[in-house]
Amino acid sequence: MKNVDNVSISKNRISSNIVKLGFVSFFTDTSTDMIYPLLPLFLRQLGAGSILIGLIEGLAESSSSIFKVFSGWLSDRIRKRKILVVIGYSISSVIKPLFGFSRNVIDVLFLRFTERIGKGIRTAPRDAIIAESSLKESRGRAFGFHRGMDTLGAVAGPILAFLLLPLFKYNYRAIFFISVIPAAIAVLLMFFVKEGKKIKEKTTRELSFSGYGKTFIFFIIIIGIFSLANSSNAFLILRAQDVGVKPLFIPLLWGFFNIVYALVSFPGGILSDKIGRKAVIITGMILYALVYFGFATVLLPSHVWFLFFFYGVYYGITECNLRAFIVDLSPEEKKATAIGIYHTTVGVIVFPASLLMGILWRYINPAFAFGFCGTIAFISAFLLFFVKGER
Secondary structure (H helix, E strand, O other): OEEEOOEEEOOOOOOHHHHHHHHHHHHHHHHHHHHHHHHHHHHHHOOOOHHHHHHHHHHHHHHHHHHHHHHHHHHHHHOOOHHHHHHHHHHHHHHHHHHHHOOOHHHHHHHHHHHHHHHHHHHHHHHHHHHHOOOHHHHHHHHHHHHHHHHHHHHHHHHHHHHHHHHOOOOHHHHHHHOHHHHHHHHHHHOOOOOOOOOOOOOOOOOOOOOOOHHHHHHHHHHHHHHOOOOOOHHHHHHHHHHOOOHHHHHHHHHHHHHHHHHHHHHHHHHHHHHOHHHHHHHHHHHHHHHHHHHHHOOOHHHHHHHHHHHHHHHHHHHHHHHHHHHHHOOHHHHHHHHHHHHHHHHHHHHHHHHHHHHHHHHOOHHHHHHHHHHHHHHHHHHHOOOOOOO
16 A cells, blocks of 8 residues: 555555545535436426527536636646635535526526536546546546446435425426535535645646647547537437436436446446456447437337436446546646546537537437437447557
């Protein structure tokens, strides 16, 4: 075991710092996922169609990503991760209950946009703390544990929403108000997290791709292509409702997805430490394609649950390993910037991806829209075979 800057790091154990960050993410996602599965339904109540929902979700995620790369670079530059993470969590916590005051679609757009800015500020510095609180040979395990805790919160949130909805006569606004409680707990817990180990090398002042190898750049290009297939999850919720899943069970369906996601995340990280991240990510992309082809043809509510199960498996084996792989491919002194570049690539492209999904849904049909995304995912998995340098 190593002890660097008061953070104990072991090859086979998760450090206490990562455990604390795990609980921060647990309460944050409890709050977020009390709201998220209800927002598409709430937007439909306000009169939004598929194109407008795609526009709102795309803009929200893009706003998050614009801030991810700059917060990552800034934390590398000033060597202060924690303050940015606290600011990011605080912004999101303040905004969430305000959804309950929304009068129209514009209000929801503004609040989603602002709440995602908080996520953008905190994500890359937080991931850098995780990387700096673990050894390279156990990094997949560390990210997998954190993602698992994050996702357990994403299970608790929908279950709370499911239980509370009947008590408040299916008033979505009441759920939005209550979501502030776990969000506030997360912010308080963040003050107990320590900075990760210090990097001695001086970080460049410029925000650029200089210092990154061709393998890193090629991988980012592939992630950009894959992101065209990765439109907002709101469309999966709308598809479930259209196929016949009742609104009360939508949060439960989202919670079920997150249970699978949580159970798979940690073993998925361990698996990538043993057989290589690239093989696991390729498998995940292929599974994503198959799931989207399934959503293109689904007819029964029971089949929707089946598809959400495998969608959770995809997330569990892929999400944490994408970030760990980015860290593996980047220079030691530019980890947070690299994570920010990755998140920004994904988030900026989710805007046109979600808008395109909404247009294809509206002007052709949902089946074609999901089939298009599945095809792009297959192409991305094929291209990833040619990434060199890491397993």
